[in-house]
Amino acid sequence: MEYEPNDYQKLQIRRYAPRSIRETAEGKYWRHFKTPIVSKQFGAVSHIDFCQQYPFDLAVTASTRVILYNGRAPNVVGRTISRFKDVAYSGCFRSDGRLVVAGGQDGIVQVFDANSRSVLRQFKAHKRPTRVARFGADKLHVLSGSDDVTARWWDVSSGTQVLRLDGHRDYVRAAAGSPNSPDVWATGAYDHCVKLWDLRAGNSAILGLDHGAPVEDVVFFPTGALAVTAGGNYLCVWDILGGGRLLKRLDNFQKTVTCIRLSPLAGPESAAAPRMLAGSLDGHVKIFELDSFRVTHASKYPAPVMSLGLSPDCRLLAVGLADGTLSVRKHARPKVVPGAPGLPKPERKYQRRLTAANYRYFIRGQSSRAAATDFRVLRQRQARLQPYDKLLRRFRYREALDAALATRQPQVVVSLLEELAARGGLVAALAGRNAEGLRPLLRHLVKYIGEPRYTKLLSNVGHRLLDTYAEVVGASPAVDRLLRALHNRIAEELGVMGQLAQLAGVLEPLLAASLAAGAGI
Structure with a gap:
């Protein structure tokens, strides 16, 4: 007795899991950043900041200069701001990209016009080097932190000091504004402490966090409910709304962690998958997912990492090294969400109406997939049998x-x-x-x-x-x-x-x- 050709079922070859773990979609996404564009600066690249408005220019602080690069062509020589007597620190854009603020070794905080590079304001109350300067969310104020153990709140329009924040006992090296309120700021210092300030309540800190090591950087999460601090060879994640409770300590580095960034749109397939990036003096930049804070990808650089930045559309990844190297990598296929802040509106493409005068009218639907409720008529095909079959x-x-x-x-x-x-x-x-x-x-x-x-x-x-x-x-x-x-x-x-x-x-x-x-x- 023999089976009829249409009745015989071919031998189903058993499939096994691959022997080695294949690269994940997360790893593929970060590996799609192309070969870096390398630029040699005059000194260690101490800070990198991306403008929040398209085309997402970047400000690179190195030695006695702040250099502004075009986000669309980062390989082109940028505009240089060199109005500093000594080393410059922490060059940052205002949210609209029109102004730039930076501190200096002489303690002076300066505000520049991003286009003409002319000095608009100078704040001279600090007595020691000013290592951190940030614009407020209202665009009219600047917060600065200095080695004189103080942080100060400045009015840009009048050029005067509004508030002096005392409470740290060592150099203030980090500051970040809360996304929930323009009046809430966090500052980190080498006294191992992170202070949370409400500027409406005066110069008294409303919350103190003990990081356990000199604080190099502090960043709020997009919701404002959590914050992450960097110092020593670890990161600390804090529950701000829960009274400053320590949620997680991440010991994933061998040397001091110098910088942290959050990617609002990064992810292998979805803009709803933000990631946290951290750079360290061990030369590694590591990417953490924000559910269990597991490392999903890591990159090794030839020198200690001093600063890093990621553009709002996740198209450019810039890393500054201690040997003066600026590495800018461009993503091959950036994940851009239409209508994201600062992005140009996509143009509506004209779609030609299908009629009987068009050949595509007669072949329409051939590539469409059947719905779950459709009745499918399978074509009878004779199976091509192998010799063993x-x-x-x-x-x-x-x-x-x-x-x-x-x-x-x-x-x-x-x-x-x-x-x-x-x-x-x-x-x-x-x-x-x-x-x-x-x-x-x-x-x-x-x-x-x-x-x-x-x-x-x-x-x-x-x-x-x-x-x-x-x-x-x-x-x-x-x-x-x-x-x-x-x-x-x-x-x-x-x-x-x-x-x-x-x-x-x-x-x-x-x-x-x-x-x-x-x-x-």
Whole structure:
């Protein structure tokens, strides 16, 4: 009896998981940043800031200069602001991109016109170097932090100091404004503390956080409910609305973490997947997802990372190094959300109406997919059978196994052996073989019996084969050599398994002690 061609079901080749972990979509997204555009500066690149308005220009602070690069062509020589007597610090754009503020080694905070680069305001109350300066959300005020352990709130329109914030005991090196309120700011200093200020309440801090190491940077999350601080070789995530509770400590670096940035639109497929980027003196920039704060990607740079920036459309990734190198990488396919702040509105494309005068009218719908409620009529196609399928259809099990072995594909052989076992034809496929017919099967056992995905099935096949041909062992030297090779391979695998079992026994108490210490038992 034979199956009709339309009734026979082809042998389904078994699919196994890949041996190695494939690159994730997250890793592919960050690897799509092209070869970096490298620019050599006159000193260490201490700060990078992207403008929030299209085309997302970037301000690079290095040595005694603040250089403004065009976001569309970062490889072109930028406009240089060099109105500093000594080292410049923390060049930042205002939210509309029209003004730039920067501190200096002489303690003076200066406000510049981004186009003409002329000095518009100078604030001279600080007595020591001013390492941080930021525009307020109202565009009319500036917050500065200095090595004189104070932070000051300035009125840009009048050029006067509005408020002096005292409370730190060491250099103030970081500041960030809350997205929820233009009057709430956080400052970080080398006294290991982060202070939260409400400018409406005067110069008294409303909340204090102990980072445990000199604070290099502080950033609010987009919701304003959380904040992250960098200092030492770790990051701390704080619940601001929960009273400053420490949520997570991230020890993923070997040296001091110098900078943090949050990417509002970054993600492998969706703009709803923000990421946190952090750079360190160990030369690494690491990307964290914000659910469990797990590292999803890391990049290594040839020198310590001093600063980094990511454009609002996630098209440009800029990293500043301690040796004066500015590395700017452009994404091959940036993920841009239409209507995002600062982006130009997409042009509406004219769509031609389909009529009978157009050829596309007659082929419409051919590439459309069927809906879940549609009734599908499948076309009857004759299956193209492989040699082992044709032999299996005729119940010629021994020849079908030989044809599968001839493919030298272990998935095909394993699938056929499983099909023969289900049909009860495995004994018939193994029996009645001479030395010439045994050698391909033994070679396959020697090669693949050590693979964990095939071991169980091939071990049963090997036992059945030895039971069948035990009486004729020694009749063929070639078969005997393969049997000895099979014995040696099994002995080698058993030795490896014994070593792994010993190693697991050594690691088990160490892991148990580590888990107990982490749980505070």
